[in-house]
Amino acid sequence: MFAMMKELPLSKVYQFIEPGPVVLLTTQVPGTKPNVMTMSWLMMLEFEPPLIACVVAEGNYSFAALQKQHKCVIAVPPANLAKIVTDIGNCTGGDTDKFGSFDLTPLPASQVEAPLIGEAIVNLECRVKDSQMVKAYNLFVLECVKAWETPKLKDAPMLHHHGYGHFSVDGERIHIKSKMR
Amino acid sequence: MFAMMKELPLSKVYQFIEPGPVVLLTTQVPGTKPNVMTMSWLMMLEFEPPLIACVVAEGNYSFAALQKQHKCVIAVPPANLAKIVTDIGNCTGGDTDKFGSFDLTPLPASQVEAPLIGEAIVNLECRVKDSQMVKAYNLFVLECVKAWETPKLKDAPMLHHHGYGHFSVDGERIHIKSKMR
Numbered sequence: 299m300f301a302m303m304k305e306l307p308l309s310k311v312y313q314f315i316e317p318g319p320v321v322l323l324t325t326q327v328p329g330t331k332p333n334v335m336t337m338s339w340l341m342m343l344e345f346e347p348p349l350i351a352c353v354v355a356e357g358n359y360s361f362a363a364l365q366k367q368h369k370c371v372i373a374v375p376p377a378n379l380a381k382i383v384t385d386i387g388n389c390t391g392g393d394t395d396k397f398g399s400f401d402l403t404p405l406p407a408s409q410v411e412a413p414l415i416g417e418a419i420v421n422l423e424c425r426v427k428d429s430q431m432v433k434a435y436n437l438f439v440l441e442c443v444k445a446w447e448t449p450k451l452k453d454a455p456m457l458h459h460h461g462y463g464h465f466s467v468d469g470e471r472i473h474i475k476s477k478m479r
Numbered sequence: 480m481f482a483m484m485k486e487l488p489l490s491k492v493y494q495f496i497e498p499g500p501v502v503l504l505t506t507q508v509p510g511t512k513p514n515v516m517t518m519s520w521l522m523m524l525e526f527e528p529p530l531i532a533c534v535v536a537e538g539n540y541s542f543a544a545l546q547k548q549h550k551c552v553i554a555v556p557p558a559n560l561a562k563i564v565t566d567i568g569n570c571t572g573g574d575t576d577k578f579g580s581f582d583l584t585p586l587p588a589s590q591v592e593a594p595l596i597g598e599a600i601v602n603l604e605c606r607v608k609d610s611q612m613v614k615a616y617n618l619f620v621l622e623c624v625k626a627w628e629t630p631k632l633k634d635a636p637m638l639h640h641h642g643y644g645h646f647s648v649d650g651e652r653i654h655i656k657s658k659m660r
Contacts (some may be wrong), residue, residue, distance in 0.1 A: 474646070477568075
């Protein structure tokens with residue numbers, strides 16, 4: 299089941315990527331089923347407009363879709379989706395209908411063809427802004443053009459991947475007075 | 480107080496960066512005091528040799544040191560250093576002797592001039608491998624050439640920054656059988 303989403307100001311996007319969560323990346327090539335992959339190699343590059351760097355290995359089904367469509371959605375899953383997140387990482391969109399198999403709810407995005415994920419904490423609609431580093435590092439620079447949050451999941455713990463299915467789940471939240479953005 | 484370190488195989492470096500921790504970056508320009516900054520925008524680019532992409536804003540004191548020396552250390556602090564990590568992010572090496580002010584222990588590295596941090600979970604000695612994206616994104620590609628872990632802190636929780644001094648601290652660890660590296 300998924301909860302209602304509302305628009306997230308682009309100036310707040312970094313607050314959901316900077317903590318280093320495992321994310322899901324969705325893509326959609328017209329005429330085919332949408333695909334989703336698990337991704338942990340990403341970071342913020344700029345606050346606003348939000349730029350995000352991510353590595354998508356050339357062997358991935360999503361690599362071709364990104365190269366072709368230049369559009370995707372980054373969805374941050376809550377920690378209770380750990381099993382689904384891991385299982386998605388263990389198969390390929392080449393032979394699996396991942397949305398059909400894994401009980402995620404694809405929802406229409408507003409700016410891109412790739413679907414939002416109904417169960418995610420936030421969904422970031424992105425366009426490929428710079429492919430210059432794809433050849434050397436499989437690194438795409440994405441610009442987030444529209445963002446959605448699920449208020450009900452605002453404080454849901456995220457997942458952080460330590461390799462081979464070992465995750466840490468967000469625990470305590472602390473606040474120390476800071477000028478850091 | 481700091482505990483004993485031992486060498487960490489380079490093949491395991493990603494296990495400490497992929498989870499998305501806040502890190503400390505140390506630099507050392509010969510003839511000056513070592514400096515340290517707080518950094519949250521970094522990610523893995525390659526498993527082995529380990530390549531790490533990071534953003535160091537041009538205004539930072541560390542930016543000039545990196546541009547000049549091409550060497551640094553990335554140290555992953557345990558969550559109990561949250562106050563120090565935040566305070567370091569709130570001042571500049573231009574007018575503060577950060578190691579002197581913040582009660583961190585600088586230790587000699589083996590391959591670079593920048594110091595290790597005695598209190599860190601891991602310390603990664605790095606060389607700048609690629610500066611091509613500095614102009615567009617302040618993005619440096621680093622190669623980790625030597626890595627150290629502090630066995631006593633192996634399972635210490637890391638910090639994840641959500642903006643303005645709001646952190647989540649690693650809580651529960653879970654393991655789901657996975658082929659994902």
